[in-house]
Amino acid sequence: MKLTIKDIQQAHKRIAPHIHCTPILQSQLLNKMMGCELFFKAENFQKIGAFKARGACNAVFSMDDASLHKGVVTHSSGNHGAALAWAASLRGADCTVVMPENAPAVKKAAVAGYGATIQLCEPTMVAREAAITTLVEQYGYTLVHPFDADQIMAGQGTAAVELLQQIESEVDIVMAPVGGGGLIGGTGIAVKALSNAQVIGAEPEQAKDAWLGFTTGQRLAEYSPNTIADGLRATVGVRPFAAITNTVDDILLCSEERIVEAMRLIWTRLKVIIEPSCAVPLAAIMDQPEQFRGKRVAIILTGGNVDLDALPW
Amino acid sequence: MKLTIKDIQQAHKRIAPHIHCTPILQSQLLNKMMGCELFFKAENFQKIGAFKARGACNAVFSMDDASLHKGVVTHSSGNHGAALAWAASLRGADCTVVMPENAPAVKKAAVAGYGATIQLCEPTMVAREAAITTLVEQYGYTLVHPFDADQIMAGQGTAAVELLQQIESEVDIVMAPVGGGGLIGGTGIAVKALSNAQVIGAEPEQAKDAWLGFTTGQRLAEYSPNTIADGLRATVGVRPFAAITNTVDDILLCSEERIVEAMRLIWTRLKVIIEPSCAVPLAAIMDQPEQFRGKRVAIILTGGNVDLDALPW
Numbered sequence: 001m002k003l004t005i006k007d008i009q010q011a012h013k014r015i016a017p018h019i020h021c022t023p024i025l026q027s028q029l030l031n032k033m034m035g036c037e038l039f040f041k042a043e044n045f046q047k048i049g050a051f052k053a054r055g056a057c058n059a060v061f062s063m064d065d066a067s068l069h070k071g072v073v074t075h076s077s078g079n080h081g082a083a084l085a086w087a088a089s090l091r092g093a094d095c096t097v098v099m100p101e102n103a104p105a106v107k108k109a110a111v112a113g114y115g116a117t118i119q120l121c122e123p124t125m126v127a128r129e130a131a132i133t134t135l136v137e138q139y140g141y142t143l144v145h146p147f148d149a150d151q152i153m154a155g156q157g158t159a160a161v162e163l164l165q166q167i168e169s170e171v172d173i174v175m176a177p178v179g180g181g182g183l184i185g186g187t188g189i190a191v192k193a194l195s196n197a198q199v200i201g202a203e204p205e206q207a208k209d210a211w212l213g214f215t216t217g218q219r220l221a222e223y224s225p226n227t228i229a230d231g232l233r234a235t236v237g238v239r240p241f242a243a244i245t246n247t248v249d250d251i252l253l254c255s256e257e258r259i260v261e262a263m264r265l266i267w268t269r270l271k272v273i274i275e276p277s278c279a280v281p282l283a284a285i286m287d288q289p290e291q292f293r294g295k296r297v298a299i300i301l302t303g304g305n306v307d308l309d310a311l312p313w
Numbered sequence: 314m315k316l317t318i319k320d321i322q323q324a325h326k327r328i329a330p331h332i333h334c335t336p337i338l339q340s341q342l343l344n345k346m347m348g349c350e351l352f353f354k355a356e357n358f359q360k361i362g363a364f365k366a367r368g369a370c371n372a373v374f375s376m377d378d379a380s381l382h383k384g385v386v387t388h389s390s391g392n393h394g395a396a397l398a399w400a401a402s403l404r405g406a407d408c409t410v411v412m413p414e415n416a417p418a419v420k421k422a423a424v425a426g427y428g429a430t431i432q433l434c435e436p437t438m439v440a441r442e443a444a445i446t447t448l449v450e451q452y453g454y455t456l457v458h459p460f461d462a463d464q465i466m467a468g469q470g471t472a473a474v475e476l477l478q479q480i481e482s483e484v485d486i487v488m489a490p491v492g493g494g495g496l497i498g499g500t501g502i503a504v505k506a507l508s509n510a511q512v513i514g515a516e517p518e519q520a521k522d523a524w525l526g527f528t529t530g531q532r533l534a535e536y537s538p539n540t541i542a543d544g545l546r547a548t549v550g551v552r553p554f555a556a557i558t559n560t561v562d563d564i565l566l567c568s569e570e571r572i573v574e575a576m577r578l579i580w581t582r583l584k585v586i587i588e589p590s591c592a593v594p595l596a597a598i599m600d601q602p603e604q605f606r607g608k609r610v611a612i613i614l615t616g617g618n619v620d621l622d623a624l625p626w
Contacts, residue, residue, distance in 0.1 A: 271362060271586040271617035
C-alpha cells in the first residue's frame with residue numbers, strides 16, 4: 001500500500017468522533033518578532049495531550065474485531081504508548097505497552113491511567129523489540145508501531161487536513177518537527193494533495209538523521225540523537241522516509257539553545273504548555289528567518305506533556 | 314451612575330473590535346476529578362495576556378477626544394498597567410503608568426513595550442497615590458483606576474456576557490477570583506441579568522478582605538494580604554463592593570497550598586499557562602467539593618502573565 005490523500009481523508013472521518021479539532025493560535029507579537037504570519041495548530045490540546053492520539057485512534061479503529069480483541073501492543077517511552085492505551089480503551093480492547101524501566105513515573109502513570117498493561121524492559125531498543133516479539137508470538141497481539149505504519153501516518157496527516165480547512169486563506173508553508181517521521185510524512189502527503197504550500201520539516205541539529213537521509217537520499221538505519229526534544233529522538237522509519245522524499249521540500253536544523261528559547265517564547269506569548277519538540281519549527285525559523293520573511297506559515301504544535309519539575313530553564 | 318447590564322452590553326459592542334473572544338476550555342479528566350462539569354473561559358489568551366484588557370479598552374474608548382488627548386494615567390504593578398498602555402496606544406493617546414520601584418523587570422518591559430511612560434515611585438500605596446495626584450494636577454491626565462470605576466467594571470463584565478453565549482446550555486454557577494473586585498462585580502451584574510446561574514467569588518484565605526466584607530456587610534478599607542496570587546492582593550473597591558453585595562451569592566476561601574495544586578493541575582491538564590490568581594476558583598472547589606457536585610460550573614481564567622523563572626514548585 002502506498003499512502004494517498006484518500007487514506008488520510010478516510011482516517012479523518014474514522015477518528016473525527018473521538019478526537020478534538022484543535023484550535024489555531026496566533027500572536028501578533030510573535031508575528032512581528034519573526035517577520036512572518038504564524039498559525040499554530042495546537043495539538044497539545046489533543047486527546048492525551050499530543051497528536052499521537054490521531055494515528056493510534058486510526059490504527060485501532062481500522063482493525064477488525066477478531067484481531068483487535070486479541071489485543072494490541074507497542075513500545076514507547078512517550079506519547080504513543082498513552083495514545084494507544086487511550087484508543088484501545090475506546091474499543092474495549094486490551095493494550096500492552098512495553099516501556100523501558102527508566103521511563104519517567106509520570107509517563108507510566110499516563111499509560112496505566114488509560115487502563116493499559118505496562119511491561120517493563122531494559123532501556124535498549126533490542127530489549128524493547130525482543131519483548132514485543134515475544135508478546136506477539138505468545139498472545140497474538142497486533143503490534144501498532146509508533147510511526148513506521150501506514151495507518152499511523154494516515155492518522156497523523158489528519159492534523160494538516162484540519163489546519164488547511166481552518167486557516168481561511170492559503171498558507172505558504174506548513175512545518176512540523178521530524179522524529180520517527182509519522183507526522184511529517186502524513187503532513188507532506190496531505191499538504192501536497194490539498195494545497196500549493198511548501199512542506200518543511202524541522203529537526204534538532206543534534207538529532208539530524210532525517211536531514212542526513214534527506215540530503216544524501218539514503219535513510220540512516222542507526223543514529224544516536226542527543227537532544228532536549230525528547231519526542232524527536234527516534235530514527236526516521238522506512239515508510240515515513242519514502243513520504244518525506246516524495247513530499248517534503250526541505251528539512252531545516254536548529255540548535256539546542258534555540259529550541260529552549262523558542263519553547264519559552266511560545267509559553268510566554270501563546271500562553272500554552274508545549275513540549276520541547278514543538279518548539280523545533282519555530283527555532284528553525286529563528287535560525288533561518290530570511291526564507292520565511294512575509295510568508296504565512298502554519299506550524300503543528302505536537303504536544304504538551306512536559307515534566308513541570310524538570311523545565312529547561 | 315449605577316452600573317447595569319446595558320452598560321456592560323454597550324461596553325461589549327465598544328471593545329469587541331479590539332479584544333479577543335477567548336475560547337472555552339474543557340478537560341474530561343478534570344471534570345472526573347472534580348465531580349462537576351467545568352468550563353474555563355481562557356482570558357489568559359486575551360490581549361496583553363489578561364482580562365484587564367477589557368476594562369481598560371472600555372475606559373479608553375468611552376473617553377472624549379479632548380480628555381483622551383491630554384493623556385491617561387494609572388498605578389499598577391501588574392496587568393492593568395499593560396492593559397491601559399495597550400488601550401491608549403490603540404487611540405494614539407499618551408499613557409503614564411506609576412509603578413513601584415521594585416516591580417519586576419518583566420512587568421516594566423510589558424508596559425514600556427506598549428509605548429507608555431513609566432514613572433517609578435516608592436513601593437507604598439501612599440507614594441503611588443501622591444504620584445498620581447501630581448500627574449493629574451500638573452498635566453490634566455485622566456486617572457483610569459484599576460477596578461474602582463464603572464467603565465472598568467463594565468468592561469470586565471463582558472467576559473461573562475461572552476461565556477454565557479459560548480456555553481450552549483445553561484450553567485449552574487459562574488466563578489471568578491476576587492481582587493479589587495472589578496471582575497467579580499461586572500460578572501455578577503452580567504450573570505444575574507442574563508441567566509439563572511449562581512455567582513460565586515473565590516479568594517485566598519490569606520487575602521480574604523472581600524470575604525470579611527461580604528460576611529459582615531462592611532467593606533474593609535484596609536487589609537494586608539499575603540498570598541501567592543499576586544493579582545488578588547488589592548483591597549475591594551467601593552463600587553465593586555456594592556456590586557458584590559447586590560449580585561454575588563457567595564465568596565469561598567482556599568489555602569495557599571491548594572492554589573499551587575490547582576494551578577499545577579490546570580497547567581498539566583488544560584495545557585495552558587495561568588497565573589496563580591486564576592487557580593483560586595478551582596482551589597475553592599477542591600476545598601469545598603460538595604456544593605459543586607454534578608453542577609455545570611464556568612470559571613474565568615483571568616490571566617497568563619507568569620514569571621517562568623519563579624514558579625511555585
